[in-house]
Amino acid sequence: MTRRVAVLRIxxxxxxxxxxxxxxxxxxxxxxxxxxxxHRKDPGVVESIQKVVSRWGGxxxxxxxxxxKRLISQWRAEGGAVVxxxxxxxxxxxxxxxxxxxxxxxxxxxxxxxxxxLYGLADYNVSVTSQPHSEISSLAVFLDHLFQGEEFxxxxxxxxxxxxxxxxxxxxxxx
Amino acid sequence: MTRRVAVLRIxxxxxxxxxxxxxxxxxxxxxxxxxxxxHRKDPGVVESIQKVVSRWGGxxxxxxxxxxKRLISQWRAEGGAVVxxxxxxxxxxxxxxxxxxxxxxxxxxxxxxxxxxLYGLADYNVSVTSQPHSEISSLAVFLDHLFQGEEFxxxxxxxxxxxxxxxxxxxxxxx
Numbered sequence: 001m002t003r004r005v006a007v008l009r010i011x012x013x014x015x016x017x018x019x020x021x022x023x024x025x026x027x028x029x030x031x032x033x034x035x036x037x038x039h040r041k042d043p044g045v046v047e048s049i050q051k052v053v054s055r056w057g058g059x060x061x062x063x064x065x066x067x068x069k070r071l072i073s074q075w076r077a078e079g080g081a082v083v084x085x086x087x088x089x090x091x092x093x094x095x096x097x098x099x100x101x102x103x104x105x106x107x108x109x110x111x112x113x114x115x116x117x118l119y120g121l122a123d124y125n126v127s128v129t130s131q132p133h134s135e136i137s138s139l140a141v142f143l144d145h146l147f148q149g150e151e152f153x154x155x156x157x158x159x160x161x162x163x164x165x166x167x168x169x170x171x172x173x174x175x
Numbered sequence: 176m177t178r179r180v181a182v183l184r185i186x187x188x189x190x191x192x193x194x195x196x197x198x199x200x201x202x203x204x205x206x207x208x209x210x211x212x213x214h215r216k217d218p219g220v221v222e223s224i225q226k227v228v229s230r231w232g233g234x235x236x237x238x239x240x241x242x243x244k245r246l247i248s249q250w251r252a253e254g255g256a257v258v259x260x261x262x263x264x265x266x267x268x269x270x271x272x273x274x275x276x277x278x279x280x281x282x283x284x285x286x287x288x289x290x291x292x293l294y295g296l297a298d299y300n301v302s303v304t305s306q307p308h309s310e311i312s313s314l315a316v317f318l319d320h321l322f323q324g325e326e327f328x329x330x331x332x333x334x335x336x337x338x339x340x341x342x343x344x345x346x347x348x349x350x
Contacts, residue, residue, distance in 0.1 A: 023311055027309050029306065129326060131329060132201055133204070134201050134315075137202035137311050140308070141315050144316050144319065151304060152266060152267065152268055154304065154306060155305065162305075
C-alpha cells in the first residue's frame with residue numbers, strides 16, 4: 001500500500017513560530033509526509049521550504065492560510081483518517097497498528113494550545129510518550145513508527161544535493 | 176544494562192536559539208536522556224526546563240556554559256561513547272546495534288554548523304535520514320531507536336503533573 005501523509009499545523013503564529021514551524025516542515029518532509037498545511041499565513045516558511053525542496057528534491061510543499069476545520073471535514077469525507085498528536089491521547093504503541101490500516105493520513109499538530117473540539121474531530125488522539133516534549137519530536141517519532149523505517153531510504157533522483165559518502169569535514173547542515 | 180545518556184548541544188546562540196534549544200531539552204528528557212549540556216550560557220533555557228521538571232518529575236537538568244572539547248575528552252576517558260548526529264554520517268539503522276553496546280552515551284548535536292574536528296572526536300557520526308531536517312527530530316528518533324521504545328513508559332512517581340486518563344478537552348500542552 002502506498003501511504004499518503006499530510007501534516008496540518010494549527011495555531012502557528014507568523015514570525016514568532018517561524019523557526020519551529022520550519023523544523024516541523026523539514027521533519028515532515030524527511031520522515032515521509034507529502035505536505036504541510038498551515039492554518040495561518042506565513043510566506044517566509046513557505047519560501048524557505050521551497051528552497052530546501054529545490055536543492056534536495058521531491059515535491060514536498062507548504063500550503064498556508066488553510067481553514068483547518070474545512071480541511072479536516074474534507075479529508076474525512078474523502079475517506080482519510082485524522083490523527084491528532086497530543087499528550088492527552090492513546091499511547092502511540094497501542095494505536096499505531098490501527099493507524100497503519102489507513103492509506104491517507106492527516107496528522108494534526110497544535111502550537112501551544114489547541115481548540116478542544118479538535119479532540120472530537122480527530123479519528124485518533126495519539127500521545128508520543130506521556131511527558132511534555134516538542135511537536136517536532138512527536139511528529140518525527142510518529143512518522144518513523146508509521147512508516148517503520150522506510151523513510152530512512154528516501155532519495156530524490158532529481159535532487160541537486162545528495163549525500164554520497166560518509167563523513168566529510170568542516171561544514172554541516174541540519175539532520 | 177542501565178543505559179545513561181546525555182546530550183551536548185554545540186553552537187547554541189542565546190535568545191535566537193532559545194526556543195529550539197528548549198525543544199531539544201524537552202525531547203531529550205521525554206526520550207530518556209538524563210541531561211543536556213549547552214556549550215554556551217543561556218539561563219532562560221535552564222530555568223524553563225527546571226520549571227518543567229518541577230511539575231513533571233525526574234532529575235533532568237540543563238547545564239550551560241560547558242567547554243565542549245573538554246567534556247568530550249572527559250567522557251571518552253571515562254569509557255563513554257560519543258555519538259555525533261549529522262547528515263554526513265553512517266545510517267542510523269546500520270550503526271544503532273553497535274551504539275547499543277555502550278552503557279554511557281553522549282549525543283552531540285550542532286546548531287547551524289559544527290566545527291569540522293567534531294567528526295574526528297566522535298566515536299560515531301550518525302545520520303538520521305539522508306535529508307535535511309531538525310536536530311530535534313534527529314535526537315528524538317535516535318533516542319527512540321536506542322531505547323527501543325522503553326521511553327514510552329517513563330513515569331516519575333514524585334511528579335506534580337501526570338496524565339491519568341485519555342482525551343480530556345480544551346487545554347493542550349506540548350507532546
